[in-house]
Each structure stands twice: as C-alpha cells, then as structure tokens.
Amino acid sequence: MAIILQAQETAQAAAALRQGKLVVLPTDTVYGVAALAFDAAAVRQLYVVKQRPFSKAIPILLADPTDLNKVVRAIPPLAQALIDTFWPGPLTLVLPKSHTLPDVLSPYDGVAVRIPDCDVARAVIREAGGAIAATSANLSGQPEALTADEAVEYLGNEVAVVLDNGRSPGTIASTVVSCQNETPIIVRTGPITADQINSLRMPTA
DSSP: OOEEEETTOHHHHHHHHHTTOOEEEOOSSSOEEEEETTOHHHHHHHHHHHTOOTTSOOOEEESSGGGGGGTBSOOOHHHHHHHHHHOSSSEEEEEEBOTTSOGGGOSSSEEEEEOOSOHHHHHHHHHHTSEEEEEESSOTTSOOOOSHHHHHHHHTTTOSEEEEOSSOSOSSOOEEEEOSSSSOEEEEOOSSOHHHHHTSOOOOO
C-alpha cells in the first residue's frame, strides 16, 4: 500500500521517483501518477499500472522552462508564444521529442510537455531531476482523481508514495495543443479554450 504524505513532504516523493518507483502527486488540474521520464522500466510500469495502451504516449511534466531542452529537440516560435502566455498552467504542448528519451514514453516523433501551476508538483519534479512522465492518477477510461483518496482507490497498491494536497483546484485534464506544424492544432480540449489560443498572434518560423 502507498505511503500517504502531506504535500510539503516533497523530498520523500522525489527520492521514490529516483529509485524507479511510482508516485501520486497533485497538480493544478487533477491528481497525477508519475515516474522518472528517463527511466524506461519505471515508465513501462506506469503504463501497466494505469492499464494504458503502449500506443498512447505519456506526457512529461517539467519544473522550469529551462528543463525543456532535456526532453525536446526544438521549440518552434508558435510554441514559445504559447509557453510565454500560458505556462505554468493547464496547457500541454506536443513538441519534437528528444532522442535521449526512452522509446516507451512515446512511439511518435513528438512528446507532450507542460509545466503545472502547482508549487508542490514543481518542487517534486525539481528535486527528482527536472522531468517526470505523468498521467492522471486513475485507471484508463475511469474518471480523473480529484483527491488523494480517489487516487489511492485506483492505484494505492501500485504506487510508493501519495502526496495529499487536498482537493484539486481543477476538475479536468489540461488542454493539449500540437505545435509540430505551422499552425497550432488542438488535440484535446481543456481549461484553456480554443478562443484563448486562437486569440494569440502566432509568429512563424
């Protein structure tokens, strides 16, 4: 069974991640379950525990914008405009994947990345090395976990640590936008709307 900790106990959660274990943590949207992004075995276990098809890539959460170059090959101008406007926050961007990431993380050329607007999550990520693979802390196809207790109901026997930060401020997962073409493509709707995205004056490469 998972060890349930208060949100401020980020060091123990980060240590578990560095040891190849899975951790549940709060974000600014819903609770997530995470593994180190560069640990192929841990990422594979994340798929298994989540009951997620390996064909469905797992996003990466970062602590700081300076960590982007660890996980992506390039940042197109349109992506930079979205980053400057919406990060940290509930916007996930699909960018060209770094070849240093394990193949199991994403079978595609792109990888989904965001920086959550959650101090607890960012502290864990920073202490763990700057980049984690994270997806909602539920079983695939089930409602998102909005509390630590709900996450434990789904995953408690499969994760090492659960950080409890109370009820999530959000109720839905982040908006996902692909930035691999000349114009942004909304892959999944979420808290940031199409009107907000389209209202930006997008630069060209």
